Amino acid sequence: MRILIIEDDQEASAYLAKGLKEAGHNVDQAGNGTDGLFLATTERYDAMVVDRMLPGVDGLTIVQTIRGAGNTTPVLILSALGKVDDRVKGLKAGGDDYLVKPYAFAELLARIEALGRRTSASQPETRLKVEDLEMDLLARTVSRSGQDIDLQPREFRLLEYLMRHAGQVVTRTMLLENVWEYHFDPQTNLIDVHISRLRQKVDKDFDQPLIHTVRGAGYTLRAAR
Amino acid sequence: MRILIIEDDQEASAYLAKGLKEAGHNVDQAGNGTDGLFLATTERYDAMVVDRMLPGVDGLTIVQTIRGAGNTTPVLILSALGKVDDRVKGLKAGGDDYLVKPYAFAELLARIEALGRRTSASQPETRLKVEDLEMDLLARTVSRSGQDIDLQPREFRLLEYLMRHAGQVVTRTMLLENVWEYHFDPQTNLIDVHISRLRQKVDKDFDQPLIHTVRGAGYTLRAAR
DNA sequence: CCTCGATGATCAGAATACGCATGGGGTGCC
DNA sequence: GGCACCCCATGCGTATTCTGATCATCGAGG
Structure with a gap:
């Protein structure tokens, strides 16, 4: 799977990327909202992990923008904000899943793969x-x-x-x-x-x-x- | 959206069904795994909410079975088990999302709608x-x-x-x-x-x-x- | 409570519409 | 020019629909 990570915390991003690569995925990283949005709209991904708090364009805005453009790539939103209301907002913006920091990598991996499974299942049949x-x-x-x-x-x-x-x-x-x-x-x-x-x-x-x-x-x- | 609830706790099931109906969805309920599996395989739903612990056939088995049959209906798994490992298992079995009890209804609704969104805007009555x-x-x-x-x-x-x-x-x-x-x-x-x-x-x-x-x-x- | 007219139900044959197979002619591509 | 493919027209057999006659039921009024 091709996965895009949009996350400004260098360390967190690297850790995530490493884990996903070890699980056999192909990972691209963006360190801020602007770059992330650019990659998300110009490249094709099977799933995206987006941090909610970002310098420049923030996470929710990114999701809303790509959804508005008709892009349906599954998005998992990462955030330190864990209140029910925050989570609902994240999903309403067009996110497919929402994970609160700190999280266990195993869970994130399972969720990402669950997201990807859905789209690959709906890929054009041969x-x-x-x-x-x-x-x-x-x-x-x-x-x-x-x-x-x-x-x-x-x-x-x-x-x-x-x-x-x-x-x-x-x-x-x-x-x-x-x-x-x-x-x-x-x-x-x-x-x-x-x-x-x-x-x-x-x-x-x-x-x-x-x-x-x-x-x-x-x-x-x-x-x- | 047509939604199937498989949950043995009468009260919880009724509460969920009521909320989903109020949000404009069409809800079917099954009180045990066997009935649930039957409905899931014979009817067409836009999403399913499945309790993990069920008398008879348990939740994870249901999900695995319908996936094995090529059914890709999005499934949200409900469970009292909240450990990372349990959640990973739920998603690996083919679940699309996993929510730990007790949960806020607003979040469940948001997640169900996020799941349904992907599988085409619900069609005219069939x-x-x-x-x-x-x-x-x-x-x-x-x-x-x-x-x-x-x-x-x-x-x-x-x-x-x-x-x-x-x-x-x-x-x-x-x-x-x-x-x-x-x-x-x-x-x-x-x-x-x-x-x-x-x-x-x-x-x-x-x-x-x-x-x-x-x-x-x-x-x-x-x-x- | 019974009768009678009006309204609705059922039946069977006639009329019609629908779908199928086949062969011929046209068109565009090697 | 020959071939493959596609489209059209015809005639046939049959499933479906409609008609008109007859029978049953309902309800008002005597």
């Missing part, structure tokens, strides 16, 4: 899986029960969309918008044709169909009810 | 519920007391409209306008027919009918008075 149907987005391959299936580009996008919404009913309008990028109704059976072709490839040779028609509504991808 | 009758708008499924009911498109729209106006009397004109998009009176018993069919599916196999006729006015959906 594989999709629904029942025995698997799709590898990078390799652009699809297989069912280990058997390769090859799809044409449009079919691939269609199936990807269905898999991302597995279990939900997907309407024709949603498909037109998201798979075809049509913002109107072509008044033809375009979608039906592609679904039909996809079925030939995905469901034909298998007992359990995965693509189901929901009459009057659209289609859905899931195991039979 | 489930409707009236008594034991539930409708999932995304999956287009309906169930009563856990038993699946399948409806035809028009029946589905009709029931959706009734559920959205549960407790109110819905006139025939309202139904024609909103379910059929007719802006005139077809002079047939169209609506009666559909209500009749809906009753067969929704009320037939149950003691308590939910669809009631209001003679001279229309229909209403609610538990018997």
